[in-house]
Amino acid sequence: WLSEVVKPLEEYIDEAIDPREYYVDLAEIAKGDSGSVYSAQILHHANLARLIKLPPLIKAQDDEGHANGETMFVAIKTVPILHSGSRKLDKLKNELGLLRGMTHDNILSIHALYVDLVEDSLWIRMELMERSLDDIVVLRELxxxxxxxxxxxxSSDxxxxxQFLNKHNLAHRDVRSDNLLLNSQGVLKLTNFSNTVKVTADSPVVADPVGILYWQAPEVRAGPYNALKVDVWSVGAIVWELAxxxxxxxxxxxxxxxxxPKLHKPGKFSSAFHDFLRLCSEPAPSRPEPQDLLKNAFVTNTCGRPVIIRLLRQCTAMERLVSQ
Structure with missing residues (x-):
């Protein structure tokens, strides 16, 4: 029955590998509705390394790390495989199909899929990330x-x-703080493409309401809407949330x-900040494109990556203090 349930994903699954032989010391780092996420060490095994199927760049990184004797970690998300199948697997197939062959520094991509026969689950390999933007918002409260x-x-990331998604006529439609993850180099990446839709430039209008209310563009609640316009509203909501x-x-x-809503202590923020927020909340027909906002004065005045790396260390230190 297992092979029948995962058959729609067959072309994406690396069947030659038992993931438990290649990924070890799994430690749970997050748990959600669709499954758990673990950090896992890559176990170097020459025979397995020859067999494993990975995107060329990821394979080269693995091989270089093994050659240098590095201890390497990845994220493994486990999704239970049910007799009846599940919408989660359907959404995963949709995500894999939409993003096939696409890579971008600010998009968290799936490296590989495996079937774990021990627990009848799908193992999804991805880059190991440090924390979500939502984690940082929680620490703002502290x-x-x-x-x-x-x-x-x-915002720039x-x-x-x-911008990359729009070039491919893809709308994410669920941009929010817990779908944005930071890696150890301070790079923010967009994840969770389960609500992503592909449209055409001539016909970008869809009707299904998706997303979470606080980050959801108002036109999504009003009926058919231009899918390629809603994500910019969500960026504004995230900027408001971080502030x-x-x-x-x-x-x-x-x-x-x-x-x-009115900002608390609006005088703390620059005119460029206020202008950016205003632009993100423009009505859909006049709302700027991502590529236009990348030239905005607020967005171009960014800090360097080292500042974000220091921020990540500060977050870890704060969490340790809170847990004591």
């Missing part, structure tokens, strides 16, 4: 300070990912509308 140039750096330590409309005082 006193973590985010400078405007740090928020600009995050998100817009780079969206205020909570997403817009989360206080229940302001019902979701077509403009942002």
């Amino acid at each position: 006193g973590l300070v985010l400078r405007e140039r740090v928020i600009a750096r995050f 998100i817009l780079e990912a969206l 205020q330590a909570a997403p817009p409309f989360a206080d229940d005082i302001n019902p979701p509308g077509d403009r942002w």
Whole structure:
């Protein structure tokens, strides 16, 4: 029965590898509705290394690491395989099909798929990330300070990912803080493409409402909408969230509308910051494209990657203090 359930994913699965022989010392780092995510060490085994199927760049990185005697870690997401199949597997196939052959520095891609016969689950290999943007928002509530140039750096990374998707007529439609992950080099990457849709430039209108209310463009709730316009609204919502330590409309005082709620202490922020937020909340027909916003004065005034790496260390230190 197992082979029948995963048959739609057959072309993506590396059947030559027992993942338990190649990935060891799994430690759970996150748990969600669709399964658990683990950090895992890559176990160097010459015979397996020859057999394993990976994208060329990832394979080259693995081989170089093994040659240098490095201890390498990846993320493994496990998804239970049920007799009846599941929507999760259908969405995974959709994601793999949409993103096939596409790579971008700000998009978290799937490296490989395996079937674990021990627990009847699918193992999905990805880059091991440090934390989500949502984790950082939580620490904002505990006193973590985010400078405007740090928020600009995050905004730039998100817009780079969206510009790439838009060039391929892809709309993510679920851009929010817990779908954005930082790696150890301070690079922010967009993940979770389960609601992504491919449209055409001539016909970008879709009707299905997706996404989470706080980050959802208002036109998504109103009926058919231009899918290629909604992600920019979500970027504005994330910028608002990073500045205020909570997403817009989360206080229940302001019902979701077509403009942002008033910022707390708006005078703290530059005119470029306010202009960027305004542009993101423009009505869909006049809302800028990601490539236009990448030239915005707020976005171009970013901090360097070393600042983000230091921020990651600060987050880890704060969490240790809280847990003591």
